[in-house]
Every structure is written in C-alpha cells, then in structure tokens.
Amino acid sequence: MPLTNKIALVTGAASGIGRAIARNLADAGATVAVVDRNAEGAADAVQAIEAAGGKAVAFAADLGDAAAILQLRDDVVEQLALPDVIVNAAGFDRVEPFLNNDDALWTALVTVNYLGPVRLCHAFLTPIVAAEKTVKIINIASDAGRVGSMGETVYAGTKGALIAFTKSLAREMARYKINVNCVCPGPTDTPLFDTLPEKIRAGLEKAIPFRRLGTPEEVASGVRFFATADSDFVTGQVLSVSGGLTMAG
Numbered sequence: 001m002p003l004t005n006k007i008a009l010v011t012g013a014a015s016g017i018g019r020a021i022a023r024n025l026a027d028a029g030a031t032v033a034v035v036d037r038n039a040e041g042a043a044d045a046v047q048a049i050e051a052a053g054g055k056a057v058a059f060a061a062d063l064g065d066a067a068a069i070l071q072l073r074d075d076v077v078e079q080l081a082l083p084d085v086i087v088n089a090a091g092f093d094r095v096e097p098f099l100n101n102d103d104a105l106w107t108a109l110v111t112v113n114y115l116g117p118v119r120l121c122h123a124f125l126t127p128i129v130a131a132e133k134t135v136k137i138i139n140i141a142s143d144a145g146r147v148g149s150m151g152e153t154v155y156a157g158t159k160g161a162l163i164a165f166t167k168s169l170a171r172e173m174a175r176y177k178i179n180v181n182c183v184c185p186g187p188t189d190t191p192l193f194d195t196l197p198e199k200i201r202a203g204l205e206k207a208i209p210f211r212r213l214g215t216p217e218e219v220a221s222g223v224r225f226f227a228t229a230d231s232d233f234v235t236g237q238v239l240s241v242s243g244g245l246t247m248a249g
C-alpha cells in the first residue's frame with residue numbers, strides 16, 4: 001500500500017470531507033491522526049477506520065486557538081511521530097449577504113479557515129525541517145476561492161488566501177523537497193453543504209456541468225494523489241474536484 005508506515009494528520013476529520021480523507025489515507029496504509037474540535041466525532045471516525053482494518057488515533061483540538069495547535073503538535077509527536085502527510089481540511093462557512101455580516105464572523109473565518117492551516121503548517125514544519133524530514137502538505141480550499149461565491153464573500157477570501165499561501169509555501173519549501181498542494185472542492189454533499197439555504201444549494205447544483213454534487217470520497221481521491229509518491233514532482237498546484245464548476249487555467 002502506498003502509505004504503509006506513514007503517519008498522516010488530517011484536520012476536520014470528524015465529519016464530511018476530512019473524515020473521508022482520513023478513511024482514504026488509512027485504507028492506503030497510513031496511521032491517521034484524526035484531528036477535530038468535535039472529540040466525539042473524531043472518536044467515531046477512528047472507530048470506523050479501525051472497523052475497516054485501519055489504524056488511527058483521535059486528537060481533540062480547536063484549530064482557532066494558536067496555543068492549542070502547538071499542544072496538538074506536541075501530542076501528535078509524542079503519541080505517533082512527526083507526520084509524513086498533513087491535510088488541512090477543517091473549516092466552516094456561514095452563508096448570508098456581505099452587508100449582513102458582522103465583525104465576529106469575519107474574525108472567526110480568518111482565524112479558523114486561514115490562520116488555522118498557517119499556524120499548523122508552521123508548528124509542524126519547524127521540527128520537520130530541523131530533522132531534515134519531508135512531508136506532503138495538502139490544503140483544502142474551495143472553488144469559492146478561485147472564482148468567488150455569492151453570500152460567501154469573506155469565506156471565499158479565506159480560501160483564496162489559502163490558495164496563495166499554498167503556492168508561496170510550496171516555493172519556500174521546495175529546497176527541502178517538501179510538496180505543498182491544494183484541493184478545491186466544489187459543492188460537496190456534507191453536513192456543511194446542508195447548512196446552505198435550499199435556493200443556494202439548488203443554484204449551485206445547476207451550475208455544475210455534471211449536474212450533481214461531489215461526494216467527500218471524490219475529494220479524498222484527489223487528496224490521495226497529492227499524499228503519495230505519485231505526486232513527488234508536483235508542488236504549488238490547485239486541483240478542483242467540482243464536476244467542472246470551475247475550469248481555471
């Protein structure tokens with residue numbers, strides 16, 4: 001299996017896309033650090049992986065908290081090891097017109113969706129580079145970050161920032177043979193998508209050339225490519241898994 005003896009850390013792994021990624025990487029042989037602020041959901045995801053014959057350990061952490069990320073790093077190193085794969089999938093959204101937004105929403109979106117991956121990458125890359133190890137980093141952004149999305153203005157901004165961060169970090173990390181890539185889901189059938197108003201959900205589905213939502217497993221397949229040696233010469237790239245919703249050059 002392509003990830004045998006590898007440690008993969010996946011955030012947001014209690015639910016939806018992160019959970020499917022954790023399962024996919026465990027199926028590929030990795031021992032998965034299942035990270036989420038939802039401790040019960042993380043434990044449930046670990047159970048499901050173990051029931052399928054895989055290996056996983058749950059870590060509860062609020063990725064909106066800088067100190068909690070450093071603690072998470074120390075806990076993962078102590079219980080497993082420095083990861084060989086890091087997937088930043090945790091994130092949230094609240095759809096409403098920009099003019100109805102409040103400052104608390106903007107702060108939370110930037111803190112969790114953008115600074116969360118930034119801080120987590122910094123926390124782990126410092127000891128990984130010092131130890132002359134490598135890691136494959138995959139950030140889960142969104143097609144909203146490539147082409148914009150009504151009612152998700154600041155969410156889209158955090159995802160656009162995550163895409164630019166991915167490309168810049170890829171340039172800085174190349175000298176260490178560290179790959180940094182980005183997967184952009186389009187509308188995907190998860191609990192997060194269910195929180196969108198029905199009118200918006202229907203409109204998004206209609207806009208997808210394949211005329212259906214993506215599945216979390218389809219996003220996970222894209223992530224798996226970036227997690228294995230198959231993508232050793234690929235870095236700073238953005239892959240949309242969105243049924244053709246965006247076809248950016």
Ligand SMILES: NC(=O)c1ccc[n+]([C@@H]2O[C@H](COP(=O)([O-])OP(=O)(O)OC[C@H]3O[C@@H](n4cnc5c(N)ncnc54)[C@H](O)[C@@H]3O)[C@@H](O)[C@H]2O)c1
Pocket residue numbers: 011012013014015016017018035036037038041061062063064088089090091092093112140141142143184185186187188189190191192193
């Ligand atoms: N579902 C979609 O249509 C869609 C489209 C594009 C991008 N995305 C992105 O994919 C990722 C996963 O989304 P999903 O649809 O699976 O959502 P989800 O709500 O099903 O899962 C998100 C997970 O992240 C966790 N999480 C959120 N904030 C956290 C925090 N501060 N600390 C720790 N864990 C936290 C949640 O507890 C949850 O388990 C997100 O980054 C999202 O922006 C989703």
